[in-house]
Amino acid sequence: MVDRHRIELVVNGETETQEVEPRRLLVDFLREDLGLLGAHIGCEHGVCGTCTVLMNGETIRSCITFAVQADGQEITTVEGLASNGKFHPVQEAFWEKQGLQCGYCTPAMMLRTVEILRENPSPTRDQVREGIASQLCRCTGYQYIIDAVLEAARTMSAGAETDGKVLVKQGAGPSSAEAAAQTQGSGPALEEEAEDASRQKES
Amino acid sequence: MKPAPFAYHVPSALTEALAVLDELGEEGRVLAGGQSLVPLMNFRLAQPTHLVDINRLDELDYIRRDDGVLAIGARARQSALERSQEARGAAPLLVEAVAQVAHPPVRHRGTVCGSVAHADPAAELPAALLALDAEVVASSRQGERRIPIHEFISGPFTTTLAPGELVREVRVPVSGAGSGYAFAEFSPRHGDFAVSGAAVLLQLEAGRVERASVALCGVAGMPVRAAGAEQSLRGARGSEEELEAAAAAAVEGLTPSADLHGGSAYRRRIARVCVRRAINLAFSRARGGA
Numbered sequence: 001m002v003d004r005h006r007i008e009l010v011v012n013g014e015t016e017t018q019e020v021e022p023r024r025l026l027v028d029f030l031r032e033d034l035g036l037l038g039a040h041i042g043c044e045h046g047v048c049g050t051c052t053v054l055m056n057g058e059t060i061r062s063c064i065t066f067a068v069q070a071d072g073q074e075i076t077t078v079e080g081l082a083s084n085g086k087f088h089p090v091q092e093a094f095w096e097k098q099g100l101q102c103g104y105c106t107p108a109m110m111l112r113t114v115e116i117l118r119e120n121p122s123p124t125r126d127q128v129r130e131g132i133a134s135q136l137c138r139c140t141g142y143q144y145i146i147d148a149v150l151e152a153a154r155t156m157s158a159g160a161e162t163d164g165k166v167l168v169k170q171g172a173g174p175s176s177a178e179a180a181a182q183t184q185g186s187g188p189a190l191e192e193e194a195e196d197a198s199r200q201k202e203s
Numbered sequence: 204m205k206p207a208p209f210a211y212h213v214p215s216a217l218t219e220a221l222a223v224l225d226e227l228g229e230e231g232r233v234l235a236g237g238q239s240l241v242p243l244m245n246f247r248l249a250q251p252t253h254l255v256d257i258n259r260l261d262e263l264d265y266i267r268r269d270d271g272v273l274a275i276g277a278r279a280r281q282s283a284l285e286r287s288q289e290a291r292g293a294a295p296l297l298v299e300a301v302a303q304v305a306h307p308p309v310r311h312r313g314t315v316c317g318s319v320a321h322a323d324p325a326a327e328l329p330a331a332l333l334a335l336d337a338e339v340v341a342s343s344r345q346g347e348r349r350i351p352i353h354e355f356i357s358g359p360f361t362t363t364l365a366p367g368e369l370v371r372e373v374r375v376p377v378s379g380a381g382s383g384y385a386f387a388e389f390s391p392r393h394g395d396f397a398v399s400g401a402a403v404l405l406q407l408e409a410g411r412v413e414r415a416s417v418a419l420c421g422v423a424g425m426p427v428r429a430a431g432a433e434q435s436l437r438g439a440r441g442s443e444e445e446l447e448a449a450a451a452a453a454v455e456g457l458t459p460s461a462d463l464h465g466g467s468a469y470r471r472r473i474a475r476v477c478v479r480r481a482i483n484l485a486f487s488r489a490r491g492g493a
Contacts (some may be wrong), residue, residue, distance in 0.1 A: 002208070003208075003210055003211065005211060021208070022208075022209060022210070022211030022254070023205065023206040023207070023208055023209060023244075025205065025206075025241075025245075033239060044204065044245050045242035045245055045246065046241070046309060047236060049306075049308065052308055055311075058282075058308075058309060058311045059308040059311060060308055060311055061238075061308055061309065061310050061312070062240055063236060063245070064237060064241035064243070064245070065213075065239070065312065066234075066241070068211055068213070068256070069234075069237070069256065069258060113445070115307075130393065131307075133306060133393045133394050134305075134306030134307060134308050134309075134394065169226075174237050191455075
Protein backbone atom coordinates (compact mmCIF):
# COMPACT_ATOMS: atom_id res chain seq x y z
CA MET A 1 0.00 0.00 0.00
CA VAL A 2 1.99 2.89 -1.29
CA ASP A 3 0.73 6.18 -0.02
CA ARG A 4 0.47 8.63 -2.92
CA HIS A 5 -0.27 12.32 -2.89
CA ARG A 6 -1.70 14.44 -5.64
CA ILE A 7 0.31 17.57 -6.30
CA GLU A 8 -0.27 20.50 -8.58
CA LEU A 9 2.53 22.91 -9.33
CA VAL A 10 3.73 25.27 -12.02
CA VAL A 11 6.93 24.22 -13.72
CA ASN A 12 8.43 26.62 -16.24
CA GLY A 13 5.04 28.23 -16.68
CA GLU A 14 3.09 25.00 -17.23
CA THR A 15 0.71 23.62 -14.66
CA GLU A 16 1.55 20.02 -13.83
CA THR A 17 -0.67 17.64 -11.90
CA GLN A 18 0.67 14.28 -10.78
CA GLU A 19 0.39 11.69 -8.07
CA VAL A 20 3.65 11.07 -6.27
CA GLU A 21 4.96 9.00 -3.43
CA PRO A 22 5.87 11.27 -0.50
CA ARG A 23 9.49 10.13 -0.63
CA ARG A 24 9.86 11.26 -4.24
CA LEU A 25 12.63 13.88 -4.29
CA LEU A 26 11.84 16.99 -6.27
CA VAL A 27 14.86 16.43 -8.51
CA ASP A 28 13.66 12.91 -9.38
CA PHE A 29 10.16 14.22 -10.00
CA LEU A 30 11.51 16.84 -12.42
CA ARG A 31 13.82 14.42 -14.22
CA GLU A 32 11.86 11.21 -14.29
CA ASP A 33 8.22 12.25 -14.10
CA LEU A 34 8.46 15.43 -16.15
CA GLY A 35 11.48 14.57 -18.29
CA LEU A 36 13.25 17.81 -17.42
CA LEU A 37 16.86 16.70 -17.38
CA GLY A 38 18.49 20.05 -16.65
CA ALA A 39 18.39 19.56 -12.88
CA HIS A 40 21.27 17.20 -12.21
CA ILE A 41 22.02 14.87 -9.35
CA GLY A 42 25.46 15.06 -7.80
CA CYS A 43 25.96 14.45 -4.11
CA GLU A 44 22.32 13.91 -3.22
CA HIS A 45 22.72 15.55 0.16
CA GLY A 46 22.56 19.24 -0.57
CA VAL A 47 26.25 20.05 -0.79
CA CYS A 48 27.28 20.19 -4.46
CA GLY A 49 24.42 22.35 -5.71
CA THR A 50 24.03 20.76 -9.13
CA CYS A 51 20.33 20.04 -8.45
CA THR A 52 19.59 23.73 -7.77
CA VAL A 53 16.30 25.05 -9.19
CA LEU A 54 14.23 28.14 -8.46
CA MET A 55 11.21 27.78 -6.20
CA ASN A 56 9.10 30.92 -6.31
CA GLY A 57 12.18 32.68 -7.64
CA GLU A 58 14.60 31.52 -4.93
CA THR A 59 17.32 28.94 -5.40
CA ILE A 60 16.76 25.67 -3.54
CA ARG A 61 18.36 22.23 -3.53
CA SER A 62 15.90 19.92 -5.28
CA CYS A 63 17.68 16.79 -4.00
CA ILE A 64 16.77 17.57 -0.39
CA THR A 65 13.25 18.81 -1.06
CA PHE A 66 10.38 16.39 -1.52
CA ALA A 67 8.14 16.78 -4.57
CA VAL A 68 5.11 16.93 -2.25
CA GLN A 69 6.62 20.09 -0.75
CA ALA A 70 6.50 21.76 -4.16
CA ASP A 71 2.73 21.37 -4.25
CA GLY A 72 1.23 24.77 -5.08
CA GLN A 73 4.64 26.32 -5.76
CA GLU A 74 6.29 27.63 -8.88
CA ILE A 75 9.46 25.92 -10.09
CA THR A 76 11.86 27.18 -12.74
CA THR A 77 14.50 24.88 -14.19
CA VAL A 78 17.13 25.72 -16.77
CA GLU A 79 14.65 24.66 -19.45
CA GLY A 80 12.58 27.68 -18.44
CA LEU A 81 15.33 30.24 -18.92
CA ALA A 82 15.25 30.72 -22.69
CA SER A 83 12.23 32.29 -24.32
CA ASN A 84 11.00 32.42 -27.90
CA GLY A 85 13.94 30.32 -28.97
CA LYS A 86 16.35 32.91 -27.60
CA PHE A 87 18.88 32.36 -24.88
CA HIS A 88 18.46 34.17 -21.60
CA PRO A 89 21.25 36.78 -21.23
CA VAL A 90 22.84 34.57 -18.59
CA GLN A 91 22.93 31.64 -21.01
CA GLU A 92 24.30 33.96 -23.68
CA ALA A 93 27.08 35.10 -21.35
CA PHE A 94 28.04 31.54 -20.35
CA TRP A 95 28.23 30.72 -24.06
CA GLU A 96 30.26 33.81 -24.91
CA LYS A 97 32.72 33.50 -22.05
CA GLN A 98 32.99 29.72 -22.15
CA GLY A 99 31.72 29.53 -18.58
CA LEU A 100 31.75 25.75 -18.57
CA GLN A 101 33.66 22.65 -19.46
CA CYS A 102 31.76 19.41 -18.95
CA GLY A 103 28.50 21.25 -18.33
CA TYR A 104 27.34 19.22 -15.37
CA CYS A 105 27.14 22.14 -12.92
CA THR A 106 26.07 24.63 -15.59
CA PRO A 107 22.25 24.61 -15.39
CA ALA A 108 22.37 25.13 -11.63
CA MET A 109 25.18 27.66 -11.94
CA MET A 110 23.07 29.72 -14.35
CA LEU A 111 19.98 29.61 -12.14
CA ARG A 112 22.07 30.77 -9.18
CA THR A 113 23.46 33.52 -11.43
CA VAL A 114 19.93 34.71 -12.20
CA GLU A 115 19.34 35.05 -8.46
CA ILE A 116 22.69 36.70 -7.73
CA LEU A 117 22.10 39.33 -10.40
CA ARG A 118 18.54 39.96 -9.30
CA GLU A 119 19.78 40.74 -5.79
CA ASN A 120 22.78 42.71 -6.97
CA PRO A 121 22.74 43.72 -10.65
CA SER A 122 26.37 44.91 -10.66
CA PRO A 123 28.41 42.69 -8.36
CA THR A 124 32.17 42.88 -7.95
CA ARG A 125 34.33 39.91 -8.86
CA ASP A 126 34.64 39.01 -5.18
CA GLN A 127 30.89 39.19 -4.67
CA VAL A 128 30.37 36.83 -7.61
CA ARG A 129 32.98 34.48 -6.18
CA GLU A 130 31.16 34.42 -2.87
CA GLY A 131 27.77 34.19 -4.56
CA ILE A 132 28.59 31.07 -6.57
CA ALA A 133 30.31 29.38 -3.63
CA SER A 134 27.09 27.40 -3.20
CA GLN A 135 27.74 25.63 -6.51
CA LEU A 136 30.62 23.21 -7.01
CA CYS A 137 32.40 22.99 -10.36
CA ARG A 138 35.11 20.36 -10.71
CA CYS A 139 36.46 21.38 -14.13
CA THR A 140 36.88 25.04 -14.74
CA GLY A 141 38.61 26.46 -11.69
CA TYR A 142 35.71 28.95 -11.74
CA GLN A 143 37.55 31.80 -13.50
CA TYR A 144 35.56 31.66 -16.72
CA ILE A 145 32.35 31.15 -14.79
CA ILE A 146 33.00 34.36 -12.89
CA ASP A 147 33.77 36.08 -16.20
CA ALA A 148 30.44 34.83 -17.53
CA VAL A 149 28.48 36.10 -14.52
CA LEU A 150 30.13 39.52 -14.81
CA GLU A 151 29.40 39.55 -18.54
CA ALA A 152 25.75 38.72 -17.86
CA ALA A 153 25.63 41.56 -15.33
CA ARG A 154 26.95 43.95 -17.99
CA THR A 155 24.59 42.88 -20.75
CA MET A 156 21.58 42.70 -18.46
CA SER A 157 22.07 46.17 -17.02
CA ALA A 158 22.70 47.53 -20.52
CA GLY A 159 19.51 45.76 -21.66
CA ALA A 160 17.56 47.07 -18.69
CA GLU A 161 18.61 50.62 -19.58
CA THR A 162 17.58 50.37 -23.22
CA ASP A 163 14.30 48.53 -23.03
CA GLY A 164 13.64 48.05 -19.36
CA LYS A 165 13.11 44.37 -19.88
CA VAL A 166 14.93 41.66 -18.00
CA LEU A 167 13.87 38.08 -18.51
CA VAL A 168 12.91 35.84 -15.63
CA LYS A 169 12.86 38.66 -13.20
CA GLN A 170 11.16 37.03 -10.29
CA GLY A 171 10.12 38.51 -7.03
CA ALA A 172 8.34 36.64 -4.29
CA GLY A 173 5.57 35.50 -6.56
CA PRO A 174 4.99 33.89 -9.94
CA SER A 175 6.25 35.89 -12.89
CA SER A 176 8.37 33.76 -15.18
CA ALA A 177 5.34 31.94 -16.48
CA GLU A 178 5.00 33.98 -19.62
CA ALA A 179 8.64 33.94 -20.52
CA ALA A 180 8.97 30.24 -19.98
CA ALA A 181 5.70 29.01 -21.40
CA GLN A 182 6.62 28.81 -25.04
CA THR A 183 9.93 27.16 -24.60
CA GLN A 184 9.27 24.17 -22.49
CA GLY A 185 10.57 21.14 -24.27
CA SER A 186 11.81 23.19 -27.18
CA GLY A 187 14.57 25.11 -25.46
CA PRO A 188 18.20 24.52 -26.23
CA ALA A 189 19.14 20.94 -25.45
CA LEU A 190 21.79 20.97 -22.80
CA GLU A 191 23.26 17.56 -22.57
CA GLU A 192 22.90 13.91 -21.76
CA GLU A 193 19.47 13.45 -23.23
CA ALA A 194 20.23 10.06 -24.68
CA GLU A 195 21.60 8.78 -21.43
CA ASP A 196 18.63 9.90 -19.45
CA ALA A 197 15.93 8.93 -21.90
CA SER A 198 16.61 5.31 -21.07
CA ARG A 199 15.99 5.92 -17.37
CA GLN A 200 12.41 7.12 -17.59
CA LYS A 201 9.67 6.47 -15.08
CA GLU A 202 10.11 3.68 -12.68
CA SER A 203 6.66 3.85 -11.18
CA MET B 204 20.43 6.86 -2.27
CA LYS B 205 16.73 7.51 -1.86
CA PRO B 206 14.72 7.85 1.33
CA ALA B 207 12.80 4.92 2.77
CA PRO B 208 9.02 5.13 2.45
CA PHE B 209 7.10 7.16 5.02
CA ALA B 210 3.60 8.44 5.60
CA TYR B 211 3.22 12.15 4.90
CA HIS B 212 1.02 14.54 6.84
CA VAL B 213 0.57 18.12 5.81
CA PRO B 214 -1.56 20.03 8.31
CA SER B 215 -2.72 23.53 7.45
CA ALA B 216 -3.12 24.86 10.98
CA LEU B 217 -1.10 24.61 14.19
CA THR B 218 -3.91 22.92 16.14
CA GLU B 219 -4.16 20.29 13.43
CA ALA B 220 -0.40 19.77 13.45
CA LEU B 221 -0.34 19.31 17.22
CA ALA B 222 -3.24 16.84 17.03
CA VAL B 223 -1.37 14.78 14.42
CA LEU B 224 1.86 14.88 16.43
CA ASP B 225 -0.04 13.88 19.55
CA GLU B 226 -1.57 10.92 17.80
CA LEU B 227 1.73 9.80 16.29
CA GLY B 228 3.74 10.15 19.51
CA GLU B 229 7.21 8.60 19.11
CA GLU B 230 6.54 7.85 15.45
CA GLY B 231 6.06 11.45 14.37
CA ARG B 232 8.87 13.58 13.05
CA VAL B 233 8.53 17.22 12.07
CA LEU B 234 9.61 18.32 8.60
CA ALA B 235 10.34 22.04 8.33
CA GLY B 236 13.13 23.17 5.97
CA GLY B 237 14.41 19.62 5.73
CA GLN B 238 17.96 20.77 5.05
CA SER B 239 19.40 18.46 7.72
CA LEU B 240 16.69 15.81 7.92
CA VAL B 241 16.35 15.00 4.21
CA PRO B 242 20.11 14.40 3.68
CA LEU B 243 19.97 11.98 6.62
CA MET B 244 16.95 10.31 5.03
CA ASN B 245 18.71 10.09 1.66
CA PHE B 246 21.53 8.22 3.35
CA ARG B 247 18.92 6.22 5.29
CA LEU B 248 20.60 7.27 8.51
CA ALA B 249 17.12 8.45 9.45
CA GLN B 250 14.04 6.46 8.51
CA PRO B 251 11.07 8.18 10.12
CA THR B 252 7.79 6.37 9.53
CA HIS B 253 5.68 9.54 9.67
CA LEU B 254 6.63 13.06 8.62
CA VAL B 255 4.54 16.02 9.67
CA ASP B 256 5.26 18.84 7.22
CA ILE B 257 4.81 22.26 8.85
CA ASN B 258 5.52 24.29 5.72
CA ARG B 259 1.85 25.25 5.31
CA LEU B 260 1.62 26.75 8.77
CA ASP B 261 1.75 30.36 7.66
CA GLU B 262 0.83 31.40 11.20
CA LEU B 263 4.33 30.32 12.29
CA ASP B 264 6.13 32.39 9.68
CA TYR B 265 7.15 35.41 11.72
CA ILE B 266 10.10 37.26 13.20
CA ARG B 267 8.85 39.97 15.50
CA ARG B 268 9.97 42.00 18.43
CA ASP B 269 7.76 42.52 21.40
CA ASP B 270 8.42 43.35 25.02
CA GLY B 271 12.19 43.10 24.89
CA VAL B 272 12.10 39.77 23.09
CA LEU B 273 12.71 38.79 19.48
CA ALA B 274 10.29 35.94 18.71
CA ILE B 275 11.05 33.66 15.76
CA GLY B 276 8.34 31.27 14.58
CA ALA B 277 8.88 27.68 13.47
CA ARG B 278 8.29 28.46 9.81
CA ALA B 279 10.65 31.46 9.66
CA ARG B 280 13.42 30.71 7.18
CA GLN B 281 17.05 31.39 7.93
CA SER B 282 17.21 33.75 4.98
CA ALA B 283 14.30 35.73 6.45
CA LEU B 284 16.29 36.18 9.66
CA GLU B 285 19.26 37.30 7.63
CA ARG B 286 17.17 39.96 5.89
CA SER B 287 15.14 41.05 8.91
CA GLN B 288 15.85 44.65 9.93
CA GLU B 289 14.03 44.00 13.17
CA ALA B 290 16.34 41.09 14.00
CA ARG B 291 19.40 43.12 13.03
CA GLY B 292 18.43 45.73 15.59
CA ALA B 293 17.32 43.32 18.32
CA ALA B 294 19.83 40.48 18.05
CA PRO B 295 22.65 41.36 15.66
CA LEU B 296 24.73 38.44 16.97
CA LEU B 297 22.14 36.00 15.67
CA VAL B 298 22.03 37.71 12.27
CA GLU B 299 25.82 37.55 12.00
CA ALA B 300 25.69 33.85 12.88
CA VAL B 301 22.95 32.94 10.40
CA ALA B 302 24.86 34.53 7.53
CA GLN B 303 27.54 31.90 8.15
CA VAL B 304 25.16 28.93 7.95
CA ALA B 305 25.83 26.97 4.74
CA HIS B 306 24.86 28.88 1.55
CA PRO B 307 21.86 30.94 0.39
CA PRO B 308 20.06 28.06 -1.38
CA VAL B 309 20.12 26.16 1.93
CA ARG B 310 19.11 29.18 4.03
CA HIS B 311 16.13 29.79 1.73
CA ARG B 312 14.60 26.56 3.04
CA GLY B 313 16.24 25.96 6.41
CA THR B 314 14.50 27.32 9.48
CA VAL B 315 15.88 28.78 12.70
CA CYS B 316 13.73 26.58 14.95
CA GLY B 317 14.63 23.54 12.86
CA SER B 318 18.32 24.11 13.47
CA VAL B 319 17.67 24.28 17.21
CA ALA B 320 15.56 21.11 17.15
CA HIS B 321 18.23 19.29 15.13
CA ALA B 322 20.92 20.27 17.68
CA ASP B 323 23.96 19.65 15.53
CA PRO B 324 26.99 20.28 17.78
CA ALA B 325 28.79 22.07 14.92
CA ALA B 326 25.89 24.35 14.00
CA GLU B 327 26.10 28.12 14.36
CA LEU B 328 22.57 29.01 15.44
CA PRO B 329 22.36 26.90 18.62
CA ALA B 330 25.69 28.38 19.80
CA ALA B 331 24.60 31.94 19.08
CA LEU B 332 21.27 31.33 20.82
CA LEU B 333 23.09 29.85 23.79
CA ALA B 334 25.20 33.01 24.11
CA LEU B 335 22.00 35.04 23.89
CA ASP B 336 20.22 33.07 26.65
CA ALA B 337 17.38 32.22 24.29
CA GLU B 338 14.32 30.25 25.24
CA VAL B 339 12.61 27.50 23.27
CA VAL B 340 8.82 27.32 23.22
CA ALA B 341 7.64 23.72 22.85
CA SER B 342 3.96 23.31 22.02
CA SER B 343 1.90 20.19 22.23
CA ARG B 344 -1.77 19.34 22.38
CA GLN B 345 -1.47 19.49 26.17
CA GLY B 346 -0.14 23.02 26.19
CA GLU B 347 3.10 24.82 26.05
CA ARG B 348 6.36 24.98 27.95
CA ARG B 349 9.30 27.35 27.78
CA ILE B 350 12.72 25.80 28.07
CA PRO B 351 16.01 27.71 28.39
CA ILE B 352 18.16 26.62 25.47
CA HIS B 353 20.90 25.25 27.73
CA GLU B 354 18.34 22.83 29.12
CA PHE B 355 16.76 22.16 25.76
CA ILE B 356 19.88 20.82 24.02
CA SER B 357 21.07 17.78 25.95
CA GLY B 358 23.64 16.13 23.69
CA PRO B 359 24.72 15.59 20.10
CA PHE B 360 21.57 15.80 17.96
CA THR B 361 19.59 15.30 21.16
CA THR B 362 17.09 17.56 22.90
CA THR B 363 14.59 17.37 25.72
CA LEU B 364 11.69 17.82 23.30
CA ALA B 365 9.05 15.24 24.19
CA PRO B 366 7.08 13.09 21.73
CA GLY B 367 4.11 15.06 20.45
CA GLU B 368 5.88 18.40 20.93
CA LEU B 369 6.80 20.94 18.28
CA VAL B 370 9.43 23.69 18.60
CA ARG B 371 6.92 26.43 17.90
CA GLU B 372 9.07 29.46 18.62
CA VAL B 373 12.50 30.61 19.74
CA ARG B 374 12.61 33.67 22.00
CA VAL B 375 15.71 35.84 22.11
CA PRO B 376 16.20 38.62 24.68
CA VAL B 377 16.89 41.89 22.87
CA SER B 378 20.54 42.91 23.17
CA GLY B 379 20.86 46.13 25.14
CA ALA B 380 22.30 49.41 23.91
CA GLY B 381 26.04 49.62 24.53
CA SER B 382 26.51 45.92 23.93
CA GLY B 383 29.05 44.52 21.51
CA TYR B 384 28.67 41.26 19.67
CA ALA B 385 30.50 39.01 17.22
CA PHE B 386 30.25 35.56 15.71
CA ALA B 387 33.60 34.29 14.41
CA GLU B 388 34.19 30.88 12.90
CA PHE B 389 36.77 29.13 10.82
CA SER B 390 36.09 26.60 8.09
CA PRO B 391 38.52 25.44 5.41
CA ARG B 392 35.95 26.21 2.71
CA HIS B 393 33.38 28.99 2.79
CA GLY B 394 29.94 27.62 3.68
CA ASP B 395 31.14 24.33 5.14
CA PHE B 396 30.52 23.40 8.72
CA ALA B 397 33.06 25.26 10.80
CA VAL B 398 35.94 23.52 12.54
CA SER B 399 34.76 25.65 15.41
CA GLY B 400 33.12 28.98 16.04
CA ALA B 401 32.57 31.46 18.84
CA ALA B 402 29.61 33.66 19.73
CA VAL B 403 30.36 36.60 22.01
CA LEU B 404 28.13 39.22 23.58
CA LEU B 405 29.63 41.93 25.80
CA GLN B 406 27.86 44.50 27.89
CA LEU B 407 30.15 47.43 28.75
CA GLU B 408 29.74 49.91 31.55
CA ALA B 409 32.08 52.91 31.48
CA GLY B 410 34.50 51.04 29.22
CA ARG B 411 34.61 47.90 31.36
CA VAL B 412 32.88 44.61 30.79
CA GLU B 413 29.92 44.29 33.08
CA ARG B 414 28.56 41.10 31.58
CA ALA B 415 30.03 38.70 29.04
CA SER B 416 28.52 35.74 27.22
CA VAL B 417 30.78 33.38 25.30
CA ALA B 418 29.53 30.23 23.56
CA LEU B 419 31.34 27.79 21.28
CA CYS B 420 30.28 25.35 18.60
CA GLY B 421 32.20 22.42 17.16
CA VAL B 422 34.26 21.68 20.26
CA ALA B 423 32.02 19.27 22.16
CA GLY B 424 28.93 17.11 21.78
CA MET B 425 26.78 20.20 22.01
CA PRO B 426 27.29 23.95 22.01
CA VAL B 427 28.91 25.06 25.26
CA ARG B 428 29.10 28.24 27.30
CA ALA B 429 32.63 29.20 28.27
CA ALA B 430 32.09 30.15 31.91
CA GLY B 431 35.83 30.55 32.50
CA ALA B 432 36.14 33.12 29.75
CA GLU B 433 33.06 34.98 30.92
CA GLN B 434 34.51 35.16 34.42
CA SER B 435 37.88 36.32 33.21
CA LEU B 436 36.33 39.08 31.09
CA ARG B 437 34.49 40.70 33.98
CA GLY B 438 35.87 44.19 34.45
CA ALA B 439 38.12 43.89 31.40
CA ARG B 440 38.87 46.92 29.23
CA GLY B 441 39.95 44.98 26.18
CA SER B 442 43.73 44.87 26.47
CA GLU B 443 45.77 42.29 24.57
CA GLU B 444 46.52 40.40 27.78
CA GLU B 445 42.87 40.29 28.78
CA LEU B 446 41.86 38.97 25.37
CA GLU B 447 44.52 36.27 25.47
CA ALA B 448 43.57 35.24 28.98
CA ALA B 449 39.88 35.00 28.12
CA ALA B 450 40.55 32.99 24.94
CA ALA B 451 42.76 30.58 26.85
CA ALA B 452 40.16 30.22 29.58
CA ALA B 453 37.46 29.53 26.98
CA VAL B 454 39.09 26.33 25.74
CA GLU B 455 40.46 25.12 29.07
CA GLY B 456 39.35 21.59 29.76
CA LEU B 457 37.84 21.12 26.29
CA THR B 458 38.74 17.97 24.40
CA PRO B 459 37.09 18.25 21.00
CA SER B 460 36.88 15.00 19.09
CA ALA B 461 39.14 14.60 16.09
CA ASP B 462 37.74 14.17 12.60
CA LEU B 463 38.71 14.54 8.95
CA HIS B 464 39.22 18.26 9.36
CA GLY B 465 41.66 18.07 12.18
CA GLY B 466 42.80 16.59 15.45
CA SER B 467 41.65 17.54 18.90
CA ALA B 468 44.51 19.95 19.63
CA TYR B 469 44.00 21.68 16.29
CA ARG B 470 40.31 22.22 16.97
CA ARG B 471 41.08 23.60 20.39
CA ARG B 472 43.63 25.96 18.90
CA ILE B 473 41.15 27.12 16.24
CA ALA B 474 38.47 27.60 18.89
CA ARG B 475 40.83 29.74 20.92
CA VAL B 476 41.60 31.93 17.91
CA CYS B 477 37.89 32.28 17.10
CA VAL B 478 37.12 33.35 20.68
CA ARG B 479 39.89 35.91 20.63
CA ARG B 480 38.75 37.37 17.31
CA ALA B 481 35.14 37.48 18.43
CA ILE B 482 35.95 39.20 21.73
CA ASN B 483 38.14 41.71 19.94
CA LEU B 484 35.41 42.56 17.43
CA ALA B 485 32.74 42.68 20.14
CA PHE B 486 34.84 45.18 22.09
CA SER B 487 35.32 47.45 19.12
CA ARG B 488 31.62 47.31 18.29
CA ALA B 489 30.66 48.07 21.88
CA ARG B 490 33.00 51.05 21.91
CA GLY B 491 31.82 52.20 18.51
CA GLY B 492 28.37 52.43 20.01
CA ALA B 493 26.96 50.54 17.05
